[in-house]
Every structure is written in structure tokens, then in C-alpha cells.
Amino acid sequence: MRTLIWLIGIFAIAVGVAMIAGLNDGYVLLVAPPWRLQLSLNLLVVIVVLGFALGYAIIRVISRTLQLPTRVAQWRERRRRERAGRALTDSVNALFEGRFSQSLxxxxxAYETGEGAAMAALVAARxxxxMQDEPRYREWLGHAAEKGANGDVARLMTEAELAVDAGRFDEAAARLAxxxxxxxxxxAMLRLEARVASALGRWEELVGTVRQLRKHKALLDEQAAPMLRRGHVERMRELAGDGDALVAYWKSIPANELQDRGLIERVLPLLAKAGRGELARRQVERLLDERWDSDLARQYAHCAVDEGEGSVRACLQKAEGWLPQQPRDAGLLFSLGQLCASAQLWGKARSYLESSVKYGPTVEAYLALAHLLESLESGAEAQAYYRAAAEIVAGSSQKSTAALLPA
Incomplete structure (x- = not known):
């Protein structure tokens, strides 16, 4: 349809021009003594138009001929870039496919072409x-440093990531710095920093980095909690010999992180050992009132260690208040036994510990009961509980050994 419209338009213009030319009787007289040339005006118009078109064509041919060397050079450069791009794309594809030799x-x-040489060097380094080819890995990192800008982010990130994968955490820390x-x-950098901090035992740095990752929603709360827990526990272990520093660190932990029951279970013994178990008492009681946790209840006795008789009595009263709702909870019974022993209520302590091993025998409960009986000069009975604890340990060792043996 479009072609038909163009044809009709061209024919219409041709008809119009022919009609105008037929009505034009003008002429042009050119005089160059002794010659005279008389032309019709229509012919002169045709000659001028054709002359202009011919001149324009000649100029274009000359111009393109003169530009030919430049155009050939541009064509070659374009071909070179296309080859470099294809080589770089092939190397990346081969790297992701696991064909490392082909990728290299x-x-x-791609590096030899000079186009994207820094990126090609990084792909070759990866x-x-x-391929665990350390010499060539170092060589290509050197090429990347030569071709890239000073402090190139891609190069430093690559070096840090590969150093972490190889277990060279000090080198990774230097690149991240x-x-x-x-x-x-x-x-991505924060993720690497978290791994490096964990490997090098930089616990405060680990906690700070994980908090940033959680803030940026790069970690879910479920993913961040174990990392924060480890950071807090290990840092508090480092501070265990300095009671004031331990208390200051405990108070610096945000309230939302203290909702982690696993964290409370692990740091309670550390606080108790430093004589500061009372610090966690309110938090433990609040967590147990919200939702019962037998493992956390087992650690509750630490809240009263070395805090004086008044604290022991208060904790004992609180724990006995939970007993009607949890009469067979081995963790709670164990804590009650420990608290009664601290309050020198020997009969009740023995009763609670015996109930604890009845409903949930553990090495810890057997040993606590054996120690209590020894202090009451009941050595023969204590030996029976020592043997029971030893049997549990031996059974656990056998299971661990069996799990390591081939099927």
C-alpha cells in the first residue's frame, strides 16, 4: 500500500511538472562574443539540477575516498573490540560453567587485546x-593491579574473597581494610568482613558487622542471631577475668538481642563465675514467664551464685513458684536442687536433684547429686551416681565413634 501511494505521488508530481513546463515559453540567452547560445528555460533548469546532482556525487566520492584509511582503521578497531568482547564473555561463561582451564x-x-584488560585479568585470576594454580593466580592479580586504577574496588574485592576461600584471613583483612x-x-564487603572477623576472633567487630547487615536487611533475624550469639559469648569469655568490663559489656547489649535464649544460657555461667549472675536474673525470669524453656530453667541457679543468701532465697522462691506448672521439668528441678544446696537446705536439694535425674537424667545432674551426697558423707551412694554419669559419657562417646565409622 505504501509503495502504491509513493508511485501515485511521483506520477502526480511528474504530471504537474510537465504541465508547468508546457506552459513556460521563456528562454535564456548566453552571450560570449563572438558566440551566442539560446536555451529554453526548461532545459536550463534541467541542466542546473543535473549539474548540481553530478557535482555533489563527485564531491562525495572524493570525500569518501580520502576518508577510506580512517574508515578502515575504525573497522579494524571495531573488529578488535568485538573479538575482545566475545573472548571476555566466553571466559566468564566458562568460569561459571566450571571449565576453568578454558576460562583462563x-x-x-581478552587481556591481550587490551579492551577490558583489568576485568579479563580478574577473571583469569579467579x-x-x-585450579589451585597459585603462581598464575598471583601473576594475574599483578596484571589486574597494573591495568586497573589504584585501589581498584573489583580487584580488592576479588583478592579478599579468594583469600577468605583459601583460609588466608589476614590477607583478606588487609584487602578489606x-x-x-x-x-x-x-x-558484599560486609559479608566478607563478618567471615574474617569470625575467623580471626575479632568478636566486637563481628557483632558490629552483623548488626549492619541486619540493618540493611542482608541477613534475616534467624541468620543473624547465631552470629551475634557467638560474638557476644566469645567476647564475654575474653572479658571473664575483668568483672567490671564484663558488666559494662553485658549492659551494652541491646534489649532485642537479649531476647535470644541461647545467648542467655551461654553467658549465665560466665556472669556467675565472675560473681555477677544477678545481672541476668530479671531477664531470665521474664523470658521464662513469657514462654517456658527447660534448658534456660536449668541455668537459672546461676542467677544466685555468689550473690548472698538474700538473692538465693529470692531465686528459690521464684523457682518454686514455677514448680506447680512444671512439676516434672528436669531443668527446673535441677536449678531448684542447686539453689537449695546454696541455701544449705540439704534435704530439699537432694529431693529435687533425685527428681531431676528421674525425669531427665544428665551428666550434670548426676554429678551435682554425687557431690551433694559426698558433702553429706554418703560416699557409697555418691559412687553410684558417679558411675551413672560415667555411663552416660561412655554411651555418648560410643555413639560419636559409631557415627564416624563407615557404613
């Missing part, structure tokens, strides 16, 4: 690292 070859070709100095602080 393609990256080498391929060499995956260089990135921090450059003002970089993105999520």
Missing part, C-alpha cells in the same frame, strides 16, 4: 585460583 585461555585472549579506607562499605 579465553581471559588471556580461574587460576579455582584498603577498601574501607577508600570509603567503600557495601553488603
Amino acid at each position: 585461555k579465553s581471559a588471556s585472549r 580461574a587460576a585460583h579455582a 584498603a577498601l574501607r579506607e577508600g570509603g567503600h562499605r557495601h553488603i
Whole structure:
């Protein structure tokens, strides 16, 4: 349809021009003594139009001929870039497919072209690292440093990530420090920092990094909780010899992180050992009132360790208040036994500990009962509980050994 419309338009213009030309009787007289040339005006118009078109065509041909060397050079450069791009793409594809040798070859070709040389060098470094070829890995990292800008983010991130994978955490920490100095602080970097801090035992740094990741929603609460728990527990173990520092650190932990029952269970013995178990008492009681947890109840006795008789009595009263709702909870009974022993209520302590091993025998409960009986000069009975504890330990060792043996 479009072609038909164009044809009709062209024919209409041709008819119009022919009609105008037929009505034009003008002429042009050119005089160059002794010659005279008389032309019709229509012919002159045709000659002028054709002359202009011919001149324009000649100029274009000359111009394109003169530009030919430049155009050939541009074409070659375009071909070179296309080959480099294909080689770099092939190297990346091969890297993701696990064909590391092929990836290294393609990256080498891309590097030789000079187009995207820094990126090609990084891909080659990753391929060499995956092949465990340390010399070539270092060589390609050097090429990446030469081609990239000073402090190149991609290179430093690659070095840090591969160093972490290889277990060279000190090297990874140095690369991450260089990135921090450059003002970089993105999520991938924070993830690496968390792994490095955990491996190097930088517990406060681990806690701070995990908090940032959670703030940026790069970690779910369920993912962040174990990492925060480990960081807090290990840091408090480091501070165990300094009671004041331990208390200051405990008070610096945000309330939302103190909702982690696993954290409370692990740090309670540390606080108790430093004579500061009372610090966690209110938190433990609040958590147990909200939702019962036998493992946490087992640690409740630590809240009264070395805190004086008044504290022991208060904890004992609170624990006995839970007993009607949890009469067969081995963890609660164990804590009650420990609290009664601290309050020198020997009969009640023995009764609670015997109930604890009845409803949930553990090595800890058997040993506590044996120690209590020894203090009451009932050595023969104590030996029976020592043997029971030893049997549990032996059974656990046998299960662990069996799990390690081939099927």
C-alpha cells in the first residue's frame, strides 16, 4: 500500500511538472562574443539540477575516498573490540560453567587485546585460583593491579574473597581494610568482613558487622542471631577475668538481642563465675514467664551464685513458684536442687536433684547429686551416681565413634 501511494505521488508530481513546463515559453540567452547560445528555460533548469546532482556525487566520492584509511582503521578497531568482547564473555561463561582451564585461555585472549584488560585479568585470576594454580593466580592479580586504577574496588574485592576461600584471613583483612579506607562499605564487603572477623576472633567487630547487615536487611533475624550469639559469648569469655568490663559489656547489649535464649544460657555461667549472675536474673525470669524453656530453667541457679543468701532465697522462691506448672521439668528441678544446696537446705536439694535425674537424667545432674551426697558423707551412694554419669559419657562417646565409622 505504501509503495502504491509513493508511485501515485511521483506520477502526480511528474504530471504537474510537465504541465508547468508546457506552459513556460521563456528562454535564456548566453552571450560570449563572438558566440551566442539560446536555451529554453526548461532545459536550463534541467541542466542546473543535473549539474548540481553530478557535482555533489563527485564531491562525495572524493570525500569518501580520502576518508577510506580512517574508515578502515575504525573497522579494524571495531573488529578488535568485538573479538575482545566475545573472548571476555566466553571466559566468564566458562568460569561459571566450571571449565576453568578454558576460562583462563579465553581471559588471556581478552587481556591481550587490551579492551577490558583489568576485568579479563580478574577473571583469569579467579580461574587460576579455582585450579589451585597459585603462581598464575598471583601473576594475574599483578596484571589486574597494573591495568586497573589504584585501589581498584573489583580487584580488592576479588583478592579478599579468594583469600577468605583459601583460609588466608589476614590477607583478606588487609584487602578489606584498603577498601574501607577508600570509603567503600557495601553488603558484599560486609559479608566478607563478618567471615574474617569470625575467623580471626575479632568478636566486637563481628557483632558490629552483623548488626549492619541486619540493618540493611542482608541477613534475616534467624541468620543473624547465631552470629551475634557467638560474638557476644566469645567476647564475654575474653572479658571473664575483668568483672567490671564484663558488666559494662553485658549492659551494652541491646534489649532485642537479649531476647535470644541461647545467648542467655551461654553467658549465665560466665556472669556467675565472675560473681555477677544477678545481672541476668530479671531477664531470665521474664523470658521464662513469657514462654517456658527447660534448658534456660536449668541455668537459672546461676542467677544466685555468689550473690548472698538474700538473692538465693529470692531465686528459690521464684523457682518454686514455677514448680506447680512444671512439676516434672528436669531443668527446673535441677536449678531448684542447686539453689537449695546454696541455701544449705540439704534435704530439699537432694529431693529435687533425685527428681531431676528421674525425669531427665544428665551428666550434670548426676554429678551435682554425687557431690551433694559426698558433702553429706554418703560416699557409697555418691559412687553410684558417679558411675551413672560415667555411663552416660561412655554411651555418648560410643555413639560419636559409631557415627564416624563407615557404613
